[in-house]
Amino acid sequence: MKLKELVTLLEAEILTPDPDPELDIPCAFASDLISDILMCTKEPTLVLTGLTNTQVIRLADMIDIVAIVFVRGKRPSMELVEMATERNLLLITTRMTLYRSSGLLYNAGLRSCKI
Amino acid sequence: MLACVAVKSSMAEYWNIDPAFEEAVNAFISKKPEAGVVLEFEIGERDFVNSGKGSAEVKNTLKRLGIGPEILRRIAVASYEAEINVTAHSQGGKMESFIHDELIHIRFTDKGPGIADIEQAMVPGFSTADDLVREMGFGAGLGLPNIKKNSDALHIVSAKGEPTTVEIFIFYGS
Numbered sequence: 643m644k645l646k647e648l649v650t651l652l653e654a655e656i657l658t659p660d661p662d663p664e665l666d667i668p669c670a671f672a673s674d675l676i677s678d679i680l681m682c683t684k685e686p687t688l689v690l691t692g693l694t695n696t697q698v699i700r701l702a703d704m705i706d707i708v709a710i711v712f713v714r715g716k717r718p719s720m721e722l723v724e725m726a727t728e729r730n731l732l733l734i735t736t737r738m739t740l741y742r743s744s745g746l747l748y749n750a751g752l753r754s755c756k757i
Numbered sequence: 758m759l760a761c762v763a764v765k766s767s768m769a770e771y772w773n774i775d776p777a778f779e780e781a782v783n784a785f786i787s788k789k790p791e792a793g794v795v796l797e798f799e800i801g802e803r804d805f806v807n808s809g810k811g812s813a814e815v816k817n818t819l820k821r822l823g824i825g826p827e828i829l830r831r832i833a834v835a836s837y838e839a840e841i842n843v844t845a846h847s848q849g850g851k852m853e854s855f856i857h858d859e860l861i862h863i864r865f866t867d868k869g870p871g872i873a874d875i876e877q878a879m880v881p882g883f884s885t886a887d888d889l890v891r892e893m894g895f896g897a898g899l900g901l902p903n904i905k906k907n908s909d910a911l912h913i914v915s916a917k918g919e920p921t922t923v924e925i926f927i928f929y930g931s
Contacts, residue, residue: 680834681906684830697893700810700837705830
Protein backbone atom coordinates (compact mmCIF):
# COMPACT_ATOMS: atom_id res chain seq x y z
CA MET A 643 0.00 0.00 0.00
CA LYS A 644 1.19 3.51 -0.81
CA LEU A 645 1.50 6.09 1.96
CA LYS A 646 -0.99 8.42 0.21
CA GLU A 647 -3.63 5.64 0.23
CA LEU A 648 -3.09 5.06 3.96
CA VAL A 649 -3.44 8.76 4.73
CA THR A 650 -6.74 8.91 2.82
CA LEU A 651 -8.16 5.75 4.44
CA LEU A 652 -7.31 6.83 8.00
CA GLU A 653 -8.04 10.55 7.37
CA ALA A 654 -4.59 10.89 8.84
CA GLU A 655 -2.07 13.66 9.29
CA ILE A 656 1.66 13.21 8.72
CA LEU A 657 3.76 14.78 11.50
CA THR A 658 7.30 14.46 10.15
CA PRO A 659 8.69 16.61 7.29
CA ASP A 660 9.00 15.74 3.59
CA PRO A 661 6.97 12.53 3.38
CA ASP A 662 7.02 10.62 0.09
CA PRO A 663 3.37 9.93 -0.87
CA GLU A 664 4.51 7.02 -3.05
CA LEU A 665 6.34 5.32 -0.14
CA ASP A 666 5.48 1.63 -0.07
CA ILE A 667 4.08 0.24 3.19
CA PRO A 668 4.69 -3.53 2.97
CA CYS A 669 2.88 -4.80 6.09
CA ALA A 670 1.61 -3.76 9.53
CA PHE A 671 1.42 -4.67 13.20
CA ALA A 672 -0.77 -3.11 15.92
CA SER A 673 -0.15 -3.14 19.68
CA ASP A 674 0.16 -1.02 22.80
CA LEU A 675 2.80 -3.35 24.25
CA ILE A 676 6.47 -2.66 23.50
CA SER A 677 7.50 -6.31 23.97
CA ASP A 678 4.83 -7.46 21.49
CA ILE A 679 6.05 -4.99 18.89
CA LEU A 680 9.66 -6.10 19.46
CA MET A 681 8.82 -9.79 19.25
CA CYS A 682 6.62 -9.56 16.17
CA THR A 683 8.56 -7.22 13.90
CA LYS A 684 11.01 -9.12 11.72
CA GLU A 685 10.68 -7.19 8.45
CA PRO A 686 10.07 -3.53 7.52
CA THR A 687 6.73 -2.85 9.22
CA LEU A 688 4.15 -0.13 9.85
CA VAL A 689 3.36 0.04 13.59
CA LEU A 690 -0.06 1.23 14.81
CA THR A 691 -0.13 2.14 18.50
CA GLY A 692 -1.62 4.35 21.18
CA LEU A 693 1.77 4.77 22.92
CA THR A 694 3.41 8.17 22.51
CA ASN A 695 6.49 8.00 24.75
CA THR A 696 10.20 8.19 23.88
CA GLN A 697 10.57 4.42 23.91
CA VAL A 698 8.22 4.01 20.91
CA ILE A 699 10.68 6.02 18.82
CA ARG A 700 13.63 4.19 20.42
CA LEU A 701 12.10 0.96 19.05
CA ALA A 702 13.09 2.08 15.56
CA ASP A 703 16.76 1.82 16.68
CA MET A 704 16.26 -1.89 17.40
CA ILE A 705 13.86 -3.09 14.71
CA ASP A 706 12.90 -2.10 11.16
CA ILE A 707 9.93 0.27 11.43
CA VAL A 708 8.73 2.02 8.25
CA ALA A 709 6.31 4.38 10.01
CA ILE A 710 4.29 4.74 13.21
CA VAL A 711 0.55 5.55 13.22
CA PHE A 712 -0.65 7.04 16.52
CA VAL A 713 -4.32 6.15 16.96
CA ARG A 714 -7.23 7.61 18.99
CA GLY A 715 -6.08 11.15 18.18
CA LYS A 716 -2.82 10.82 20.14
CA ARG A 717 -0.15 13.36 19.26
CA PRO A 718 3.49 12.90 20.24
CA SER A 719 5.49 15.81 21.68
CA MET A 720 7.72 17.98 19.45
CA GLU A 721 10.71 16.25 21.03
CA LEU A 722 9.47 12.89 19.76
CA VAL A 723 8.84 14.32 16.29
CA GLU A 724 12.44 15.59 16.28
CA MET A 725 13.75 12.20 17.42
CA ALA A 726 11.80 10.53 14.61
CA THR A 727 12.97 13.06 12.02
CA GLU A 728 16.62 12.38 13.00
CA ARG A 729 15.95 8.68 12.37
CA ASN A 730 14.13 9.27 9.09
CA LEU A 731 11.10 7.65 10.73
CA LEU A 732 7.67 8.69 9.48
CA LEU A 733 5.07 9.65 12.15
CA ILE A 734 1.36 9.72 11.36
CA THR A 735 -1.66 10.49 13.55
CA THR A 736 -5.33 9.52 13.13
CA ARG A 737 -8.45 10.12 15.22
CA MET A 738 -9.61 6.57 14.53
CA THR A 739 -9.28 3.76 17.06
CA LEU A 740 -6.68 0.99 16.85
CA TYR A 741 -9.37 -1.50 15.82
CA ARG A 742 -10.94 0.66 13.13
CA SER A 743 -7.58 1.77 11.69
CA SER A 744 -6.33 -1.81 11.52
CA GLY A 745 -9.59 -3.04 9.97
CA LEU A 746 -9.63 -0.38 7.26
CA LEU A 747 -6.00 -1.03 6.30
CA TYR A 748 -6.47 -4.80 6.33
CA ASN A 749 -9.59 -4.59 4.15
CA ALA A 750 -7.69 -2.43 1.69
CA GLY A 751 -5.10 -5.21 1.32
CA LEU A 752 -2.34 -4.23 3.77
CA ARG A 753 -1.15 -7.58 5.11
CA SER A 754 -0.14 -8.55 8.63
CA CYS A 755 3.62 -8.66 9.21
CA LYS A 756 5.20 -12.10 9.51
CA ILE A 757 5.48 -13.07 13.17
CA MET B 758 18.46 -26.83 28.87
CA LEU B 759 19.72 -26.50 32.43
CA ALA B 760 17.41 -25.97 35.33
CA CYS B 761 17.67 -23.40 38.09
CA VAL B 762 20.44 -24.36 40.48
CA ALA B 763 21.32 -22.76 43.79
CA VAL B 764 25.02 -21.90 43.79
CA LYS B 765 25.41 -20.19 47.11
CA SER B 766 23.22 -20.23 50.14
CA SER B 767 21.29 -17.11 49.13
CA MET B 768 21.87 -16.45 45.40
CA ALA B 769 19.92 -18.38 42.77
CA GLU B 770 21.33 -19.10 39.34
CA TYR B 771 19.48 -19.71 36.08
CA TRP B 772 20.95 -20.92 32.80
CA ASN B 773 19.20 -21.43 29.49
CA ILE B 774 21.46 -22.60 26.68
CA ASP B 775 20.42 -23.61 23.18
CA PRO B 776 21.76 -27.21 23.01
CA ALA B 777 23.43 -26.41 19.67
CA PHE B 778 25.66 -23.88 21.47
CA GLU B 779 26.23 -25.63 24.77
CA GLU B 780 29.74 -26.78 23.89
CA ALA B 781 30.70 -23.39 22.44
CA VAL B 782 29.34 -21.51 25.47
CA ASN B 783 31.15 -23.81 27.92
CA ALA B 784 34.41 -23.43 25.94
CA PHE B 785 33.99 -19.66 25.92
CA ILE B 786 33.37 -19.50 29.67
CA SER B 787 36.34 -21.72 30.53
CA LYS B 788 38.72 -19.82 28.19
CA LYS B 789 37.51 -16.32 29.19
CA PRO B 790 38.95 -14.74 26.02
CA GLU B 791 39.57 -11.00 25.87
CA ALA B 792 37.02 -9.06 23.81
CA GLY B 793 38.05 -7.08 20.73
CA VAL B 794 35.70 -4.23 21.60
CA VAL B 795 34.15 -3.39 24.97
CA LEU B 796 31.28 -0.91 25.33
CA GLU B 797 29.99 0.26 28.69
CA PHE B 798 26.83 2.23 29.55
CA GLU B 799 25.33 3.38 32.82
CA ILE B 800 21.60 2.65 33.20
CA GLY B 801 19.65 5.01 35.46
CA GLU B 802 16.78 3.94 37.68
CA ARG B 803 13.53 4.88 35.90
CA ASP B 804 15.44 6.75 33.19
CA PHE B 805 13.05 5.94 30.37
CA VAL B 806 14.32 8.90 28.34
CA ASN B 807 17.80 7.45 27.85
CA SER B 808 17.17 3.74 28.29
CA GLY B 809 17.78 1.91 25.03
CA LYS B 810 20.68 4.11 23.94
CA GLY B 811 23.21 1.47 25.02
CA SER B 812 21.51 -1.25 22.98
CA ALA B 813 21.22 1.06 19.95
CA GLU B 814 24.96 1.84 20.17
CA VAL B 815 25.83 -1.87 20.39
CA LYS B 816 23.65 -2.56 17.35
CA ASN B 817 25.27 0.26 15.35
CA THR B 818 28.77 -0.93 16.27
CA LEU B 819 27.98 -4.50 15.18
CA LYS B 820 26.37 -3.23 11.98
CA ARG B 821 29.59 -1.38 11.13
CA LEU B 822 31.46 -4.64 11.74
CA GLY B 823 29.30 -6.32 9.09
CA ILE B 824 27.03 -8.49 11.25
CA GLY B 825 23.91 -9.64 9.32
CA PRO B 826 20.49 -8.01 9.85
CA GLU B 827 18.70 -11.02 11.42
CA ILE B 828 21.41 -11.54 14.07
CA LEU B 829 21.51 -7.77 14.64
CA ARG B 830 17.77 -7.77 15.27
CA ARG B 831 18.03 -10.61 17.80
CA ILE B 832 20.92 -8.93 19.62
CA ALA B 833 19.14 -5.55 19.69
CA VAL B 834 15.85 -7.01 20.95
CA ALA B 835 17.46 -9.15 23.69
CA SER B 836 19.75 -6.32 24.79
CA TYR B 837 16.99 -3.69 24.76
CA GLU B 838 14.62 -5.85 26.84
CA ALA B 839 17.39 -6.38 29.41
CA GLU B 840 18.28 -2.66 29.43
CA ILE B 841 14.61 -1.79 30.02
CA ASN B 842 14.45 -4.36 32.83
CA VAL B 843 17.31 -2.62 34.66
CA THR B 844 15.57 0.76 34.14
CA ALA B 845 12.12 -0.44 35.21
CA HIS B 846 12.92 -2.86 38.03
CA SER B 847 16.25 -1.90 39.63
CA GLN B 848 17.95 0.96 41.44
CA GLY B 849 20.11 1.43 38.34
CA GLY B 850 23.12 -0.40 37.03
CA LYS B 851 25.32 -0.84 34.01
CA MET B 852 25.57 -2.71 30.76
CA GLU B 853 28.87 -4.06 29.46
CA SER B 854 29.08 -5.43 25.93
CA PHE B 855 32.02 -7.63 24.98
CA ILE B 856 32.32 -8.00 21.22
CA HIS B 857 34.30 -11.10 20.28
CA ASP B 858 35.11 -12.59 16.86
CA GLU B 859 32.29 -15.14 16.94
CA LEU B 860 29.83 -13.87 19.51
CA ILE B 861 28.65 -10.99 21.62
CA HIS B 862 28.50 -11.31 25.39
CA ILE B 863 26.44 -8.61 27.13
CA ARG B 864 26.42 -8.35 30.93
CA PHE B 865 23.85 -6.30 32.86
CA THR B 866 24.63 -5.68 36.52
CA ASP B 867 22.28 -3.74 38.78
CA LYS B 868 22.18 -2.51 42.37
CA GLY B 869 19.20 -4.62 43.40
CA PRO B 870 16.59 -5.24 44.81
CA GLY B 871 16.88 -8.62 43.08
CA ILE B 872 14.52 -11.25 41.73
CA ALA B 873 12.74 -13.28 44.42
CA ASP B 874 11.97 -16.25 42.15
CA ILE B 875 13.78 -16.46 38.79
CA GLU B 876 11.72 -19.40 37.48
CA GLN B 877 8.54 -17.42 38.11
CA ALA B 878 10.04 -14.32 36.44
CA MET B 879 10.68 -16.44 33.32
CA VAL B 880 6.97 -17.34 32.97
CA PRO B 881 5.44 -15.30 30.09
CA GLY B 882 2.88 -12.88 31.53
CA PHE B 883 4.36 -12.73 35.04
CA SER B 884 5.35 -9.18 35.98
CA THR B 885 5.97 -7.09 39.08
CA ALA B 886 5.87 -3.81 37.10
CA ASP B 887 3.95 -0.88 38.56
CA ASP B 888 1.42 1.40 36.79
CA LEU B 889 4.03 3.89 35.52
CA VAL B 890 5.98 1.15 33.78
CA ARG B 891 2.78 -0.38 32.34
CA GLU B 892 1.54 2.98 31.03
CA MET B 893 4.72 3.21 28.98
CA GLY B 894 3.88 -0.06 27.23
CA PHE B 895 6.11 -2.29 29.35
CA GLY B 896 5.35 -4.68 32.18
CA ALA B 897 3.51 -7.30 30.11
CA GLY B 898 5.74 -10.00 31.57
CA LEU B 899 7.37 -10.67 28.21
CA GLY B 900 10.82 -9.16 28.76
CA LEU B 901 12.73 -12.17 30.08
CA PRO B 902 10.92 -14.65 27.77
CA ASN B 903 11.81 -12.36 24.84
CA ILE B 904 15.47 -12.31 25.91
CA LYS B 905 15.47 -16.11 26.22
CA LYS B 906 13.90 -16.49 22.77
CA ASN B 907 16.40 -14.22 21.04
CA SER B 908 19.63 -15.36 22.73
CA ASP B 909 21.72 -18.50 22.33
CA ALA B 910 22.48 -18.51 26.06
CA LEU B 911 21.00 -16.61 28.99
CA HIS B 912 22.47 -16.57 32.48
CA ILE B 913 20.79 -14.92 35.48
CA VAL B 914 22.13 -14.69 39.04
CA SER B 915 19.95 -13.02 41.65
CA ALA B 916 18.12 -13.25 44.96
CA LYS B 917 15.65 -11.09 46.86
CA GLY B 918 17.48 -8.10 48.34
CA GLU B 919 20.61 -8.71 46.22
CA PRO B 920 21.93 -7.25 42.95
CA THR B 921 20.99 -9.05 39.72
CA THR B 922 23.35 -10.07 36.93
CA VAL B 923 21.92 -10.97 33.53
CA GLU B 924 24.26 -12.23 30.80
CA ILE B 925 23.32 -12.76 27.16
CA PHE B 926 25.40 -14.70 24.63
CA ILE B 927 24.59 -14.55 20.90
CA PHE B 928 26.73 -16.13 18.18
CA TYR B 929 26.92 -14.27 14.86
CA GLY B 930 26.57 -17.55 12.99
CA SER B 931 23.44 -18.70 14.85
